[in-house]
Amino acid sequence: MDLLISHFNYFISICLMMVGLYAMMAKMNLVKKLIGMNIFQWSIILFFVSTGAKHGATIPIVEAGHSHHGAEVILQASHYVNPLPHVLMLTAIVVGVATTGVALALLLRIYRTYHTLEEDEILQKMR
Numbered sequence: 061m062d063l064l065i066s067h068f069n070y071f072i073s074i075c076l077m078m079v080g081l082y083a084m085m086a087k088m089n090l091v092k093k094l095i096g097m098n099i100f101q102w103s104i105i106l107f108f109v110s111t112g113a114k115h116g117a118t119i120p121i122v123e124a125g126h127s128h129h130g131a132e133v134i135l136q137a138s139h140y141v142n143p144l145p146h147v148l149m150l151t152a153i154v155v156g157v158a159t160t161g162v163a164l165a166l167l168l169r170i171y172r173t174y175h176t177l178e179e180d181e182i183l184q185k186m187r
Contacts, residue, residue, distance in 0.1 A: 069110040076103035090170065090177045094163050101156050105149045112145030119143075 064071060076099055083096025120140040167177060174182045 073103045073107035088179045090167055105152055108145045108149050112142050114141050117141045
């Protein structure tokens with residue numbers, strides 16, 4: 061039980077990932093597939109942001125030239141949060157929003173052409 065509580069964010073992101081994967085694979089409506097893709101994407105972003113968090117750490121901004129009573133300050137990386145996952149996920153959010161916008165535009169075009177968003181009906185009309 062302690063494992064579940066200590067890694068709660070990992071379990072939640074994995075559950076969300078499985079929900080998104082199920083929606084992408086099992087649903088026949090293209091809008092539901094897109095929603096599943098977004099859930100999958102946001103679960104990965106949640107996972108990476110939660111791995112970048114550290115209890116009791118501070119932001120990685122160091123003021124140059126400061127010392128304590130004339131002595132050199134020794135910096136330890138374990139006292140700082142790793143900013144790389146947050147920066148990468150900020151980029152992933154931007155890419156995800158752009159991907160969703162393009163996908164919605166494509167779905168609109170598909171609906172105007174085939175008058176449906178059901179995958180099996182579109183495949184029948186394409187034959």
